[in-house]
Amino acid sequence: MSRRVSRPTIIGALLRKELTAYSRDLVYLGLTIALLILVPLLFRFLPDSVDETITLAVSPSLETLVADARTELEAGGATPEQLAALDELDLSSGEGLALIEIGDADQLAGVVEGSLEVWRTSEGEVIIRDPEGEPEPPDAELVSAGIGIAFPEGFITDVMAGEPGVAVTVYTDAGVPAEVRGAMTSFVRELANQFAGRELPVGLPAEDEIVLGEDRAGDQVTLRERMRPLLLFMILLMETFSLASLVSTEVLQRTVTAVLVTPARVVDFLVAKATFGTVLSLGQALVVLALIGGVTAQNWSLLLATLLVGALMFTGVAMFVGSAGKDFMTQLFLAMLVTVPLLIPAFAVLLPGSAAPWVQAIPTYPVIDVLVGATVYGATWSESAGSLAVATAWLVVLFGLGWVTLKRKVESL
Amino acid sequence: MAAIEVEDLRYSYGDVEAVKGISFEVAPGEVLGFLGPNGAGKSTTIKMLTGQLRPKGGRATVLGFDVTADDPQMQARIGVCFEEKNLYLNMTGKENLEFFASLYGIKDPDALGVLRRVGLADRAKDRVGQYSKGMRQRMMISRAFINTPDVLFLDEPTDGLDPVTSAAIRTTIREEADRGAAVLLTTHDMFEADQLSDRVAFINDGEIAALDTAENLKLRYGTRSVKLRLRDGDGVREEVLPLDHASSARLADLAGSPDLLTIHTEEASLETVFIQLTGRGLAG
Numbered sequence: 001m002s003r004r005v006s007r008p009t010i011i012g013a014l015l016r017k018e019l020t021a022y023s024r025d026l027v028y029l030g031l032t033i034a035l036l037i038l039v040p041l042l043f044r045f046l047p048d049s050v051d052e053t054i055t056l057a058v059s060p061s062l063e064t065l066v067a068d069a070r071t072e073l074e075a076g077g078a079t080p081e082q083l084a085a086l087d088e089l090d091l092s093s094g095e096g097l098a099l100i101e102i103g104d105a106d107q108l109a110g111v112v113e114g115s116l117e118v119w120r121t122s123e124g125e126v127i128i129r130d131p132e133g134e135p136e137p138p139d140a141e142l143v144s145a146g147i148g149i150a151f152p153e154g155f156i157t158d159v160m161a162g163e164p165g166v167a168v169t170v171y172t173d174a175g176v177p178a179e180v181r182g183a184m185t186s187f188v189r190e191l192a193n194q195f196a197g198r199e200l201p202v203g204l205p206a207e208d209e210i211v212l213g214e215d216r217a218g219d220q221v222t223l224r225e226r227m228r229p230l231l232l233f234m235i236l237l238m239e240t241f242s243l244a245s246l247v248s249t250e251v252l253q254r255t256v257t258a259v260l261v262t263p264a265r266v267v268d269f270l271v272a273k274a275t276f277g278t279v280l281s282l283g284q285a286l287v288v289l290a291l292i293g294g295v296t297a298q299n300w301s302l303l304l305a306t307l308l309v310g311a312l313m314f315t316g317v318a319m320f321v322g323s324a325g326k327d328f329m330t331q332l333f334l335a336m337l338v339t340v341p342l343l344i345p346a347f348a349v350l351l352p353g354s355a356a357p358w359v360q361a362i363p364t365y366p367v368i369d370v371l372v373g374a375t376v377y378g379a380t381w382s383e384s385a386g387s388l389a390v391a392t393a394w395l396v397v398l399f400g401l402g403w404v405t406l407k408r409k410v411e412s413l
Numbered sequence: 414m415a416a417i418e419v420e421d422l423r424y425s426y427g428d429v430e431a432v433k434g435i436s437f438e439v440a441p442g443e444v445l446g447f448l449g450p451n452g453a454g455k456s457t458t459i460k461m462l463t464g465q466l467r468p469k470g471g472r473a474t475v476l477g478f479d480v481t482a483d484d485p486q487m488q489a490r491i492g493v494c495f496e497e498k499n500l501y502l503n504m505t506g507k508e509n510l511e512f513f514a515s516l517y518g519i520k521d522p523d524a525l526g527v528l529r530r531v532g533l534a535d536r537a538k539d540r541v542g543q544y545s546k547g548m549r550q551r552m553m554i555s556r557a558f559i560n561t562p563d564v565l566f567l568d569e570p571t572d573g574l575d576p577v578t579s580a581a582i583r584t585t586i587r588e589e590a591d592r593g594a595a596v597l598l599t600t601h602d603m604f605e606a607d608q609l610s611d612r613v614a615f616i617n618d619g620e621i622a623a624l625d626t627a628e629n630l631k632l633r634y635g636t637r638s639v640k641l642r643l644r645d646g647d648g649v650r651e652e653v654l655p656l657d658h659a660s661s662a663r664l665a666d667l668a669g670s671p672d673l674l675t676i677h678t679e680e681a682s683l684e685t686v687f688i689q690l691t692g693r694g695l696a697g
Contacts, residue, residue, distance in 0.1 A: 263517060
């Protein structure tokens with residue numbers, strides 16, 4: 001009597017079994033549900049705007065500085081042009097610059113250093129508070145100033161008179177980038193030039209800056225946007241642990257041996273595991289993507305392809321980890337050993353600037369690169385083709401490694 | 414045609430030769446008991462015949478299929494009960510059977526009926542992880558039956574079970590053989606081999622030391638004698654007489670003696686024969 005069973009029938013049966021086994025594992029089922037709820041929630045709580053305003057503390061107040069200068073100039077018989085220059089001085093805070101005016105230079109240093117606090121009332125009044133002894137002022141908000149400029153007495157008149165050796169002290173918090181410190185120094189020089197009536201020796205072009213690529217001025221990448229690819233990546237990564245657990249359970253309990261004395265072949269077993277793992281992680285990533293947004297008519301196909309590559313990549317990792325571990329502890333150790341380095345590129349996108357070359361060499365980097373490009377910068381298929389090709393090459397390596405390792409393990413049982 | 418045909422079958426793990434050129438046949442409806450101690454090569458033989466290991470030499474066919482051909486049609490017609498209880502613990506007994514039935518392409522398996530045969534019908538909806546050791550063993554047997562196999566490979570099917578459960582399992586195995594299935598049974602329990610097997614193969618150190626019916630083996634290698642216990646003053650003495658013509662007069666004398674307390678035939682057990690043939694016991 002001949003009994004033939006088709007491959008799709010066997011793989012279908014194996015997939016149903018995988019689903020049953022997965023649904024009965026309360027740890028991983030709970031983890032999956034928790035991720036599907038918590039990740040979109042976390043995403044909603046992340047800041048969706050970037051505050052680019054630089055808060056600058058000055059001492060004394062510019063009004064005082066100008067008033068003193070006016071008194072001195074009028075007493076000294078200043079020309080009408082010099083007095084007009086004072087009138088033209090714009091004392092209001094410019095776009096992206098908030099001024100905090102502090103009367104005393106020592107207090108200014110204390111504010112920048114952090115030993116004193118600056119509070120501003122709704123009427124605009126500035127209150128300096130010693131946090132170690134004074135109560136918080138009512139109806140006022142705490143303002144943080146990382147940069148302070150202390151102008152010396154008679155600064156404007158001395159500059160106008162061309163006095164040498166006028167010293168302006170610029171205080172900066174240790175966390176202020178060097179570029180911003182340099183900008184502040186230039187700002188003071190330009191201010192001095194303005195008061196001295198000196199023009200810059202070169203003329204600036206009509207367009208003073210040329211932006212290459214998409215101009216994100218006023219629309220900077222928010223933390224929420226930066227986190228989107230990282231969260232998607234985390235979903236793929238977490239499912240690695242689930243699939244690795246399913247694989248290792250099957251190997252350690254030797255249930256796979258019972259499967260392989262039926263008409264099921266090793267390749268059926270591997271196809272079922274790979275399909276289940278990929279569908280599981282890709283499905284969850286797509287659900288999360290739908291909940292946290294970022295999909296457009298232009299990028300959906302690129303995102304789908306990239307997530308599929310990522311899901312297959314992690315399925316390969318899971319098959320390797322699940323089959324290589326001799327027990328639960330070694331499997332967990334291997335999982336950490338393999339997945340932590342793969343996570344590094346996802347964190348690298350949170351930092352400004354290009355990733356270091358060694359980070360770019362990590363297999364998951366091109367996946368992250370395309371995800372960031374597609375969701376944040378609107379990258380197209382042609383712009384992402386290079387990274388996607390590298391990701392696919394890594395996918396072949398990692399998936400092949402997982403497939404071969406699991407096949408050898410199963411055949412050796 | 415024999416359901417299982419094995420000729421000069423060999424297997425080695427590295428330099429260690431586990432199976433050293435064994436040959437035997439099992440006919441449909443026959444139970445062949447592989448009797449031997451742990452490490453004798455019983456499980457390795459079953460692994461080769463079920464396609465889990467590729468033989469390093471010789472040839473073997475199961476239902477006419479060469480075991481090295483890796484033909485799914487052969488696996489579709491065999492049932493295997495492993496020594497280790499490799500069941501899906503998170504699935505119920507019924508789900509386990511239905512899953513394996515689906516691998517055989519069986520659309521509406523009578524999982525409950527099979528579980529009923531091994532006395533597990535009332536626990537069909539419980540997860541196997543909640544089963545006792547004996548219940549898991551019965552579950553293993555029922556899994557081997559789910560595809561109504563033509564050949565059954567049973568590796569230590571009653572190992573570690575209580576006498577009642579063991580007897581129940583032996584009954585179901587006998588029913589399968591009566592249905593027409595060829596059964597290859599490995600065991601180191603000589604009582605089980607004696608009770609269940611139509612023929613017994615003594616396997617030791619990878620070789621078959623003897624293969625025949627249990628009765629023939631006992632007759633061939635045992636002694637025909639009787640043991641008599643007789644009153645001797647205040648004590649008791651024993652006397653063993655061979656069952657031959659020379660002893661018949663003496664036996665007749667003692668049988669009528671008032672000092673005779675008991676008389677027993679001295680049949681050889683399979684274990685005695687095994688020890689006689691291999692120089693070692695079955696326990697280890």
